[in-house]
Amino acid sequence: YVLNLIGEIEKLDKKNDYFILLRKKYYQKVHFANPRFKKVLADYPHYSLKEQFFLPFQLIKLKPDLVHFPHFNVPFFWWGKQIVTIHDLIKHQSRGARTTTKWSLFYWFKFLNYRFLVWLVVNRVARIIVPSQWTKTELTRRYHLPPEKIMVTYEGVEKKFSNFRIFEFSKIKILKKYKIKKPFVIYTGSLYPHKNVQNLVKAVKKINLRLVIVCSRNVFYERFKKEIKKLKAEKLVTLTGFVPDKDLVALYQQAEAFVFPSLLEGFGLPGLE
Template sequence: MEKGIGGHPFPHFNVPLTFRGKFVVTIHDMLMHRSRGLSATTLPAPLYFLKRLGYRIVFDNAVRKSYSILAPSQSVKDELIAEYNLSPDKIKVTYEGFDKKISGGNNIDMPKPYFVFTGNAYPHKNLQGLIKAIKALNTKSEHKVFLAIASARNIFTQRVEKLILDTGAKDYVKILGFVPDEKLGSLYKNSIGFVFPSFSEGFGLPGLEALASGTLLLASNIKVFREIYGDNALYFDPKDVESIVVAMNMALSVGSDARKNKISKSIRFVNKYSWAKMAEETLNIYYESCNSLRPGK
């Protein structure tokens, strides 16, 4: 959809401030609205606050001047409406998909039993709560239970490594660094469960990957996760370490037959999400917007 046809698609909020045409923008999440403070950056304070100012100017411009907005979940749509007082009709929900090839893969050497987390180590991911939970779980367990963290190494994983040492959890937590897609499937499948302790997200793709790979899902009881995963997750309060521990114990206590049934049900469930379906819905919205924006419409 080009400007000359009636509009322009922007797959991210970084619409140039000088752009004067009609456009449709995709807003994937509002994490930077929620995640504030120097713990969420590697920049010195003056540059960080300058970056945040620029972010808000560009983000607000994209939201307010767009003809239509695409969001990956109803939760993000609701956040946008509340923040910017938008008409619900302006925002269309197009659910994302996940890479189904991840459900296979080669084994990674990891002691069992273990839980797994994959993703970046930004503060909103709440790895602090997860690490405290695995330490608390092991203080009450007769046998060691481990946590594998698959996250590309950077300043944020360095902070997590320090946290592991400070909390005395080094005997239970292993940071694997970056794990390629061809190995993620086995990492998920051989785990007790994938733990997703985030305070905020726009969708929740890793949880779908984990379910498709054949493991249990333990997730924060935030609105977006309940929307995306339905009854296919064990939910907990991400702000309460004991609540995370309870969910972990529930996953550990699931019997073999019950686990197989739950995983089988979840694998069927995740098939409702696909990139092909999202692409088709997105193109339809682009075409509708094009027709609405044609001269004389």
Template sequence: MKIGIDARMYGARQTGIGNYIRHLTENLFKIDRENQYFVFLLKPEFSRYRILSPQVKKIKVRARWYTLSEQLIFASVLNRYNLDLMHFPHFNAPFLYRGKYVLTVHDITQKYFPGASFWRKQAYQFIFSHNIKAARRVIAVSRFTKNDILNNFSCEAKKIKVIYEGVDSRFKPGNKDEALIRLRQKYPLNKPFILYVGVMREHKNVVGLVSAFNLFLKKYRLDYQLVLVGNFDPRYTEIQTKIDRLKLNKKVVQPGFVSFDELLLFYQAAEVLVLPSFREGFGFTPLEAISCGTPVAASNTTSLPEILGKAACYFDPYDIKNMAETIYKILEDRNLQDVLVCRGQKMIKNFSWTKCASATLKLYQEAAALK
């Protein structure tokens, strides 16, 4: 069987989806010795991508995601290869592609947080609705995401398969003091710190976290820093505006996008990871923190309770006071920290890239057999 994989978003800088493509393909190519794979990549990742199996061929394309060329040129490129099945790891399959395909849906956040553009919202609704119907099978990364699709779009439940993602095995506990020493050589970290890792967009509620951090400092009179790891997004300036207004510039450290090695150190050195999102389809970062032995405070909404179970403390992301109280509760209770870490180490075994790849391969076989 000839299987295509849209890897245009491959790479760490595309965060969740990029890492999904990387780990899924690596594990697929280890367990599947029968099928032939065609991996479609953009520059510069095309040059960096290492082929680990003779069954894999990489193809360079010049059609970025969310563009007109994606809808026209990319569809034309795919049609040349006469694939038995194509896997699009995001909702943005080209409208004009008529081959059989599997679609992975990580979330439908753009329906709820479409940004300022009216046309972008309309385009998302049109493309998503069409692709959900056209796909032979749909992978949802959580039960929440599956139900979210069913509640908002026309799709048969039997068409959607929940396949949990995995956690990179390189995330593991380390020496906190050594991690801090290494980080302090580059960043102005002089206090214990609360950590956030992720994109800086509206649905992530980083503005709410900054407000909760400010309340935490004033109410409990504890001396902490807040570290926000992730690329600054020029479309969302509210975070910096909030930091400036609350006069927290000396208390908030913003490293931007960091390498894997530095991210590992931040997880190992943090006192707690906080994920204050309004919406999450899965939630990589709390699982990564838990793998490193770091306690987690997370929103009590959408997929997070499903994924994290009893290995996190939860708060209402719309309630700044509740968020601050939950952070304080973890930081001031060493026994609670130990309990969360212990639960987390047991829970994390449920999330394996090998399991994810195996279930995905089985779904490929089912989808390809459909007329």
């Protein structure tokens, strides 16, 4: 989101100066063609005390007219003019022990901090950017905000999703690589409870249809493997782990259908892919 946003602004705006604050792991990788865009090292972990306390001092030194925060983790002590992107309010509705890997007491402490921070941010910023009309409606309903304060800018996908030309023999090779047999339906995304993938597994089991799940390997991935075993659906469900874009396009093209059973989304990008 951020890289594409910066890339487009870089092409369009030749008048204003931009400071792009970057974590250390991105600092050497990101380069700008527009001389008005300058990199600044700001190596503060997200949601950390460093981010809350040290980032405002760095911003004071830069003296910006406006700061865009691409996520709700806005420093409490920064009171300059600011806009924020809020991608969704999923954590407002999808919560509790099943949605976290944290110790219960620590999770609820973080959750209350999150609720307070979002309330503070939406009331303090000059404008809010959201990716869908749904997120705008939720924000205005929950926080009684004037609709004109919130701007909807829809998300987009990389051009490669429509430009990839994959030969038939390559497609067969990719299926073999992930040990997938046709016919199958495909789901891509995380395995958080609100994604509702457990019910999808139950559904494909009822009609004896193969399901390919493309998702990164994490704690929820390991939990979900146990769920599949419990449902006795191991022969029908393939968990691929991370899949590079070219392979993903080949899987999309060969699937009978893309299935997206999610109960809550800020936008729902995989459907557009």
